[in-house]
Each structure stands twice: as C-alpha cells, then as structure tokens.
Amino acid sequence: MSDWAAIEHAISAATGRAFSIDDRRAALGGDINEAHILGDGERRFFVKTNRPERRDMFEAEAAGLVELRQATLLRVPEPITVDATGELAFIVLEYVPLARPTRESMTRLGEGLAELHGIVATRHGWDRDNTLGPNPQHNARHADWTEFWRENRLAVMLDALAPDYPDVARDGDRLLAVLPDLLSGHKPEASLLHGDLWGGNAGMDEDGRPVIYDPAVYYGDRETDLALTELFGGFSPDFYEAYWGAWPAAAGYREIRRPLYQLHHLLNHARLFGGGYAAQARRVMNxxxxxx
Structure with missing residues (x-):
C-alpha cells in the first residue's frame, strides 16, 4: 500500500465514508512539515506529513486542537485522524479555506481569545507534553506559575542552548536567580493557551469567523499568548483593542512580563535558526x- 493509499484508508476509516483522492495540491505547511490539500470531488482535507517518528507530535497537535475547540467564538479545525506508515506520519484535519483578515475579523479574534483564556484549570501545564515547532515542550503540572515558567520553559531552553551558546546559558542562570523577584506577586490563573500564537497561526474563514491552528497547547498565564502576538507582528490594533477591552492588561505586563515571555520564543528560535536570536535573547535577559 502506498502512503497516499494509506492516507485514503485512514480518512475512510475515520469518517465512515470511502475517500479516494482525485485532487492533490501542495499547501503551505510551515518549516517543519509537508502539507497537502486532498479532495475527492466532494470533500477536502488538510494533511500534514513528516517522518514516522513524529507521530507523537501529530497526536499531541490533535489533542491540542480538541482542547481548543472548547472555545465558542473561535473556529478551530477538527482533527480527523493521526496515523503512520513505514515511511511517514500524518495528521488529517478539517480543511478550512482562509480569507484575508478584516478589521471585523481581527476584533472577533481579540474577543475570541479573551473567551478562550477564560477557560481555566487548577494548575499550570497540561496532561501531556507537546512541541513548540519541532522542539519538545514540557508541560508537567505546577501549582506555582513562577516554578512552571522557570522549570518547564526557560531552564529547558537554556540547557539545550548551553553547548553551543555558553554565554546565553550564563546570562540565563543569572536571570533564573532573579525570576522570583520579577514575578513577585504575580499569581495568574491557569488559562487555556494556544501556546504559539504568531500571525501565521491565525486567520479568518470565508464567513469572517476567526480561525486558530497549529497550537502548542497548555494552561498558563494568558499574557504569554499576548506577548507572542507582539513579538513577530501580524495582529492589528483592532485585535488588541478588543482583547484588552474585554480583559485589561495587569500592571507589570509591558515592562516585565511581556519581554520575559517573549524570551522563551527567542530562545526557541535561537535553537532553530542560530546566533541572531541568541544575541537578541541575551539583550532581553540583561x-x-x-x-x-
């Protein structure tokens, strides 16, 4: 059985309806996976593929999408199935055609994200690990947010970078020592988070409903999602007006926590893309x- 035949079989089994590919086109799937839109003349699906050992990554993505589908104001693609052959792993998703964002859709995205963050857990983390890009993301539960951010986010990134960037690790140790002071008195609820909310992971469907996808889900400080939206751009003033109007920023966010939370993604990018991000991370840490 070829890989495409295996994907056809998996879709047929998952949906209870025979699926045979008569249209296959490449799609943008980011830097990590290959992506295709598959159709049979009546239905279309979005399929991402990778090496067979990446099946766990796709299973965690599917679980994250299910978690995000608790939100009512945002559209989240439905995961159809995850499987692997001897040659590749794949995830099949509901296909959502995207349109160009409008001011109204960005407003609705801000309102929807505020609603998503209102879904809370008793502890920070999640019941499974997942990935941030291709890198492991550790989600062991913690009652204390500072402990979670130190152990599960910053320390693991710094340890991974230490062999190639000892100066980053050295500055990171100094930062970890003062982290309790930086987050003193900050006791956020454990909100449901997208986890990787940059401009490429949000859009609008053809009905104008905001869509989010490609998550790195966990429960934690809602401000981490907001900080990432401000790091790489792609979110309009209408988005921020709607979000902060529904849930105003707390004291210390812009001066302390925004750069602290953006640092996590700069360190991850340093692991992926090298020295420019490492230098930027050092500046933020200092x-x-x-x-x-």
Missing part, C-alpha cells in the same frame, strides 16, 4: 536582570 535588561530584565537590570530591572530586578
């Missing part, structure tokens, strides 16, 4: 250390 600015935070000076504030502490």
């Amino acid at each position: 600015q935070l250390i000076a504030r502490a």
